[in-house]
Amino acid sequence: MDRTRGPVDPVRAAAARYAGARVARVEDPRLLTGHGTFVDDVVRPGMLHACFVRSPLARARITGIDVSEALAVEGVHAVFTAEDLNPGVHEPWYSLAGRDVPDSPRPPLAEDEVRFVGDPVALVVAADRYLAEDAAELVVVDYEPLPPVVDYVTARESAELVFPQFARNVLGELGGRPTTELAPVFDQAPWSVRETVYQQAYAPVPIETRGLVAEWSAAGGELTIWAATQSPHEVRLFCSRLLGLPEHRIRVVMRDTGGGFGQKAVVQREDMCVMLAALKVPAALKWIEDRRENLLAAGQSRHEHGDVRMAFDADGRILAASIDYVQDVGAYPVPWPVGPSMAVGMFFPGPYRVPEGTFSITSVFSNTVGRTAYRGPWQFESVARELMLDVAARRMGMDPVELRRRNLLRRDELPYTNPVGVPYGDISPLETFEQALGMLDYEAFRKEQERARGEGRFLGVGTCTYVEPTTAGMGVHGTEGATIRIEPSGKVNVYVSGGSTGNSLETTVVQLTADALGVDIADVHTIQGDTAITPFGGGTGGSRSGSMTAGAVAETAAVLRERIAAIAAHRLEAAAEDIELVDGHARVRGVPGAGLSLAEIAAIAYLQPESLPPGMPAGLEASGRYRAESMIILANATHLCTCEVDVTTGRVTLLRYIVSEDCGPMINPSVVEGQIAGGTVQGIGGALYEHLAYDADGNPVTGTFMDYLLPTAAEVPIIEYGHVETPGPGPGGYKGVGEGGAIGAPPAVINAVADALAPFGVHITRLPLTPESIVTLVRRARESRAAEPGTVPR
Amino acid sequence: MPDVDIQVRVNGTLRRDTVPPRLTLADYLRERCQLTGTHLGCEHGVCGACTVLLDGQAVRACLVFAVQADGAQVTTIEGIASPDGELSPVQAAFRDHHGLQCGFCTPGFVISVTAFLRDHPDPTDEQIREGLSGNLCRCTGYQGILKAVRAAADGTSAMEETG
Structure with missing residues (x-):
């Protein structure tokens, strides 16, 4: 069947000259x-500058705000608090989620209570950014501290509530068939593994922070917004609902946005504040987030854990898989995070033959920064599954590659419906897996690893094979x-x-x-x-x-x-x-x-x-x-990496990194590879370096790039690409490829480190794998097995 | 503190300005000189997006005050290509090797690499990685950037085929 044609079309253009070629970018x-032209490059006549006053406490009651000293500063035009801006809110709902979902509150400025460190409390407007920051220092907010709910893991049992209307601090729960139904399979299977895997909070961190310029023309009744955004039309539509302004009187312009990765997908609370304030000031109003604010208040992602079970027959064939998944949504998630989290459960079975499976999903509030979308928001399905497959393989004494070969779906089994009802077609997981192994020469690596271990060097190899939903053909994305x-x-x-x-x-x-x-x-x-x-x-x-x-x-x-x-x-x-x-x-x-x-x-x-x-x-x-011609277009890929772990310092050096993917025909191979590489290195950062961390009192401790560590050119491996091409059910057969790198990389890296440390019997269930955590894992393994001399390398 | 008179030669043109002592060089270039190619990614000297040449040395313009540039020559990203728009070898190499995606960090990389290759005309791969480690990019995974710098160092940059 020829799926590569566009709509019915009697007049064909000549064969494609440019699709498929490494065309130089016009940007x-x-x-x-x-x-x-990035948003901070936009200058308007008389433009004013905004700076937020933010909460220094994770949870507190606001008992008073005194703006008089700030207002007295020369050049300060206004200081807005919740009572000035929040009444201007009409209908603030996101097109992606729809009007009727049971969404959580999202006041532009904090009203009675602050709910995380960084919660915006007041907005200062001044003639320039320097003055606005000076004046923000002079806004006096009186707080009555309240006990914060810092740890989402225990939040359901907490006596304290982030929002009084959400009992047990639960925003929402979803699930398939009850896990108990599968208990007999897990209990009776020849092999059954169960672990709770914890992923740390990390974040999109575009190099350009958030920001916008909003200019209200009262005479014309027109609002013009220049924004750093992934979706100018959603900014316009949201703003129209927020302010009760007709959509056609709002114009949103974005020429260049300095990366988004999900963080700039929708309007956040600060953007709402600037939109509301723009109607109250005499000139354009600019807000450019600084990096401290970005790490404090622009959102976290990936903070989650799963109780994961997998059962296998005596030959290593999967019998069942289940995940009970809990995600931290912070205090003010954007957008509504409950619906999208369904994908964690839907794709947890991955590209494997899994006869039975189920899931539950719980979204839990905490007094930390809100959860935002981030490149492959459901990525934990791959982290959980792929870690467990390696855990299971080690327990069974089977090579993890062999275990996967026995379970990966073959092309002749497609179409296939996974155990939670997701139909698969047009994917090639076994092909990408074998291609990646071939590019590495897996057997040769295992021999090299054996030799290295003899010399006291610890090499490892890890893989991740996943199937990824792209191009959802529904709603505003349809x-x-x-x-x-x-x-x-x-x-x-x-x-x-x-x-x-x-x-x-x-x-x-x-x-x-x-x-x-x-x-x-x-x-x-x-x-x-x-x-x-x-x-x-x-x-x-x-x-x-x-x-x-x-x-x-x-x-x-x-x-x-x-x-x-x-x-x-x-x-x-x-x-x-x-x-x-x-x-x-x-x-x-x-x-x-x-x-x-x-x-x-x-x-x-x-x-x-x-x-x-x-x-x-x-x-x-x-x-x-x-x-869109279909509800979803599935892409798939295998990530494979090798590493060396220095067990004394905990340093992980990535040696080879291979991505074999199937995104259908490529429109521009350079663009495809660039997307894969960017996502992959973000995933490497998530596995090894990045941690948006809080202390026990809810104070963020990674507020600068000295603490929040992004990968640099000094750490990244050279990425090798393999392509398998299975056209998808859409125009040109093209599939999405923007997110996959960030999904596949963390499990591959984690499994490689776990494989390197296998001689120690190290068990990895908590991320990230920082040098400190690796050294601790090795030390504990040595201690716990000290009673059995000779079983653990010294 | 009173404002201070400065003279700076920016991309070859002499300018006189009166600036507050706390005005950073980055804000001076962006707001006073309207050279918005110098980008601010962290304002604490780590990301390297605001890198400019100050008397030939690559510096982070967010960590330098405008008054410290008094009497100096500053080259920004706007001063790297030829006046007729022809890209410099470093810029051309970035384009040829997909060394940029969103482009926000790119000016800082181009300036850093320009200075690096001037000082290390025949770098090893390890030196290139070290030389780039002070600039953060979130889009490319550094793959295209590493290739671009290698190509620029080898003088082999050439347009890839377009079809």
Whole structure:
């Protein structure tokens, strides 16, 4: 079945010249020369600057706020508190979650109670940022400290409540069939393993922090917002609901956003404050978050644990798998985190043959920063499953690769429905697994590992194979629009919602449009990220942009191709079905030399309407909206890494890192590899370095890049890529590839470290694997097995 | 503290300004000179996004006050390409090797690498990694950046095929 075709389309463009090629990015020249336009680069006449006063306590009652001293500072325009801004809130709900979900409160500024260190309490507006920060220091807030709920793990048993209306500090619970139903399988299986795996909080940490500029024109009743965002249209829609302003009176502009990774997917509380305050100040209002605020208040992700069980028969075939999963949602999660957490349970069985399985999911509040979306938000399914497979393999005395070979789904078993009801098709998990092993030469590595152990060096290898939901075809993510204007000169402008946030969407759209119209790529330009100009779009997230914009461009270009062909056929006195578009010309198939350039056709369409065929509309402009053809497009990949662990210092050195993935055909291999690499290194950071940590009183202890450690060029391995290509059920067969790296990397790295430390009998269930934690694990293993001399390396 | 008069040659052009002593060089460049290519990623000297050349030395403009640049020459990312827009060898190598994605950290990398390769014209891979370790990137996983610096060092940067 040919799944690589777009919508039904009688006029085909010539074979793709650009899709599949390493086309140089169109974004690069401006970004390389310092001429990008990030939100902090936007300057407006008389622009004012905002700075937040934030809570220094994890939980406290606000008993008084005195802004008089701050207001007295020269250059200070206003100091807003909750009573000034919060009454302006109309309907603050997110399009992704919908209006009717049982969402948690999200007041712009804290009202009676602060609920985490960093909770915004007041907003200072001044002539410049320096003055705003000075004045923020002078706002006096009286707090009556309350006992905080710091540890989400014990929060359900706490006598204290983050919100009085949420009993046991539980925001929501979801589940499949009761775990007890599977108890007999686990109890009677030849092999049964059970562990509780804990993942630490870490965060998206884009290098550009959050920020926006909001400018209200009272006379015109228009609000213009320049934002660092992954979704300009969601910012507009949310703002419209928030302020009760008509959507068409709001314009949101983003040219360049300095990374988002989920953190900039939706409007957060600070953004709401700036939107509300903008209506009350006489000029544009700018807020640019600083790094301290970003690590304090922009959100955490990944803080979660799971009670994981897997049962196997005597040959290592999986009989059942279950996970009881609990996630920390902090105090103010954005957006509603309960619905999306379902994916942890749905994909926990992964690309394996799992006859029976179930899950439960609990979302628990704590007095820490709220949970936000982060690249593969359901990533814990892979962490839990892949760690357990290695634990099980060691216990069974089986090579973890062999265990996976016995259980990975084969292509001839597809389509397949996993035990919790998720249908799989168009995936290739065993192929990516074998490709990655082949790239490494797994057997040779095992021999090298054996030799190294003889020399007192500890090498390890770990893998992770996962199946990943991309391009969800539902709700606000279910459609994407494009407008293509072939201008009177024949040059092409293509408009999509998009915007540059690092995922090369401008290049992608230009490539796809050039192919769809059969024109030179230099003749196509794209305009994105301005809600006044582009069609509505769902934003970048959920690994949806490649497939969805491909659909939008294909749908729209098909209309134009028909019109181009009709105009050319009329002028050339040929049949429209004999016209083909190639090299910027409409030619009569099989008649060399007979043709019209796109410039000539455009000139007819705009400048000589009298020459158009009867009934043909003038101009060459079309808008189309693609509706996703399937509920989900599955991608899959195998991550494989090798490492050396220095058991004295706890240092982990990654040796080789291989990613074999199947994202279907690649629109631009450089972009695909860049997405994989970026996600992978974020995952490596999560496994080894990054920890958004709190002390026992709820004080954040990683407020700078000296404490919150991002991977640098000095640590990262060279990533080797393997591609398997199984077209997916959508335009071009393309699948999403933006998130997978961040899903597959942590388990592969953790398993490699666990494998290196296997001679010690080390048991890894808590992350991250910092040098300190590794040294402690080794020391404890040595101590606990000291009674058995010779079983543990010295 | 009273404002201070300074003279700075920015990208070859002499400027006179009166600035508060606490104004950082980064804010001076961004706000007074309207050279917004110098980006602020942490404002505590770790991420390297604000790196500029101060009398030829790569410095973090968030950790330098504008008054400290008095009498100095400053080169920002806007002063790296040729006036006609032709990319420098380092910039061209970043483009050829997918060395940037969102582009926010990129100016700092380009400046750091420009200084690094001037001082280490024939670097080892290890020196390159060390030389880049003061700049943070969250998009690329450093893969394209490492390739770009290698290529720029070897003088082998060339446009990859576009089809």
